[in-house]
Amino acid sequence: MLNNRIKVAIIGIGDDAISVYNLLKNLKDIEVASFFNIYDEILPSNLLKENNIVFHNSLDKIFRINGLDIVINAVKDTKVEEKLKQIRGNVSIIETGSVNLMVRLFQEKQELLKIKGIQGELSTILNSIQEAVEVAGKDGVIKYLNPAFVRVTGIPAEERIGKNVLEASPDGALAMALRTGKNVFGHRTKVGGSNAEVISNASPIIIDGSLEGAVVVFQHFTDVMKLMDELKQRTSQIENLSDKFGQVTTCKYGFSDIIGESNELKKCMQLAEKSARSNTTVLLLGESGTGKELFAHAIHHVSSRREKPFIKVNCAAIPENLLESEFFGYAKGAFTGAVKSKIGKFELANGGTIFLDEIGDMNLALQGKLLRVLQEMEFEKVGGNQTIHVDVRVVAATNRNLREMIRNGNFREDLYYRLNVVEITIPPLRLRKDDLPELVDNLIVKLNRKLGKKVQGISKDAEEILYSYDWPGNVRELENVVERVMVTVDDEVLKKKHFVQHVSQFKALPEKDIDLMPIEQMEQLLIKKALSKFGNTVEGKRRAAQALNISLATLYNKLKKAKFENSNI
Known part of the structure; x- marks a missing residue:
């Protein structure tokens, strides 16, 4: 078999010579036997790897090659051409003009291979995408459609390719792009020959300023609507998370921030620390400015919920008509101006602690709804019908006398007992x-x-x-x-x-000694002042006795002795 192959020698190792070699090397009937390097150029590394190729530096050796059939001259040199005329026998000589033609053929072959590779890649991409694709020539004849086109429209490929889109779908985006030469976006129509309603985008194919066709990409209308619904849901979730992120806070203080070594304060701190370890509702009592909020922060800080939100609501600072929406949030459209839903404080505090400051200022209607949340840990937004379940620990605080408010009908007794599981009275x-x-x-x-x-x-x-x-x-x-x-x-x-x-x-104090008076009279004046400040109720007398640093029994004895019980103090 080897004796039947055509033996070829190539003169030169430049780009043209290498191109010729690459064109011939894979042909079975041709053997490239020798290269003649007449200009002492550096040998290409790819040729060095070819073990069966012989390199010559002298053109004289071309006459000694046995069985040589063809000499390809890739060098334009008159001396070389004169030398080749001396070759005798059946050896064919291909001069540089023919070599240029061979090089051109080789380059075109390479370009065709590249185009074929690009076409394969493009075909794979178009076949894999979920959107339908259809391509037509400038005359409107449909040249290509991808598998998604068949899935969306139900029209087989063989029934569509070769048809004229200007007749098959004259109102479609592809036909519009061909007629106008302009882009078409968001065009809603039915595909001709099917009942598929689609949303289409089409573009003309312009090559060298000339319209050569057009391409359309479309999706089923229901698929687009589903995507839009999902987008709305995700947008709503992002808005809610953004609102939640902006409102959620953590506790700022711990028990180490509460300053004081008095026995009364230490007892309060010990009780607060014990209650913090459970999920028990805590009611903080005390005059304004005693540090009730500080205790609320500290209780959350040492609890198992410390990594969760700590949400504060000042019931006295929010108008009564807004308290419910602040507590529970509202649904979109619940009232004029509710352009989007709002997350309430209880939902924000889910998993953590909610601090209800000035709880005594809450109206009776909202007290009933708060009682339900404390009992069931569930509620509905204002204007909503979906029940929201939460896990919230409640710490409430007030400087008002809740027992007296209960007697006066201003505070629900059942809510009081629900809040007052652990009562901590912070000393003034x-x-x-x-x-x-x-x-x-x-x-x-x-x-x-x-x-x-x-x-x-x-x-x-x-x-x-x-x-x-x-x-x-x-x-x-x-x-x-x-x-x-x-x-x-x-x-x-x-x-x-x-x-x-x-x-x-x-x-207001004069810079002089206080007038002297009997001690009993001074006691009476102090008792009168204490009762006028704290009130003549049982709770008021208890607090008055505490302020005077005497027991409640001692206060009653002094009142009885001085016959204050019949007076108007």
Whole structure:
């Protein structure tokens, strides 16, 4: 078989010579036996790998090749052409002109292979996409459609290809693109020959400024509507998550932030820490400014829910007509202006703690709905009909007398007992004045950072003034007074004169001794003042006795002795 092959020698190792070799090397009947490198060029690495090819540096050796059939001259050189004329026998010589033709054929073959590869890739892509694709020539004759076209329309390929789209679907996007030469977007129509209603996008095919055809891509209308519905749902979810992210907060304080060493405060902290370990509802009682919110934060901080949201609702700060929507949220369209649904505080607090501050200011209608949430842990949004289930721990707080409000019909008794599982009454500052030095030192440190001051502390006479004052606003009032003093004073030690002008109780006091009077009369005056402040109810008397640092029984004995029970105090 090898003796029947045509033996070829190639002169030159330039680009043209290599192209000729690549064109011939895979032909079974041709053997490229030799290369003649007459210009001492560097040998190509791909040719070096061909073990059966012999390289020659001298053209004279061409006469010694046995059985040579063809010499291909890829070098345009007159000396080479003269040398080749000396070859005798049946050896054919192909000159450079013919070589150029062979190179051109080889290049065209390579281009065709590339185009064929691109066509294969494009066909694979078009066959795999879910959208229907249809292509027509400039005369309207349909040339191509993908499998998705058959699935969407139900029209077999053999019934569609070769038809004219201007007749088969004259109102379709493909026909419009062919007639106008412009893009068509979002065109809704039925595909000719089927009942498939589709949404189409079409574009003309322009080559060198000339219209050569058009292509259309479309989906079934119901598929588009499903996508739109899914998009709306995802958009709504994103909006809700965005709202939720903007409102969800975590606790800011722990029990270490509660300053004080008094027995009354320690007892409250111990009870709060014990209750925090369970999911029990906690009711925080105390005058304004005693630190009820601080306790609520601390309870959440040490609970098992500390990684979950801590949501605060100030029942006194929200108008009554908005409380329900704040608590439970509202559905889209529930009222004028409700252009989207809103997540309520209870839903935001799911898994965590909700702090209901000033619970005594909640109206009776909402109290009933709150009771249902506490009992069933479920509710509906305002204007909605879907029941939402939540897992929320409730901490409530008030400075009002809820028992008295129950007697007056202003607070539901059943809600009170649901909230009052664990009751913690935070003592006012006047009953724990031993904590004043520590509180003031802590405030000075914080305010130095805030105000850029360098206050070292307070003088003894200033400390005596703070001890002598009743602090009706409690710790909040103390914070306010100390900050006002530090803002207006540049001294490193705060003195009595600095505080007198900011504490109202001392501005009215004359700078002289109090008139002397019998101790019993002084007792009566103090008891009258305490009862006028806390009220003549049982709860009021209990708190009055606590303020006077006497037992409730002692207070009743003194009232009976002085015959106060028949008076109007």
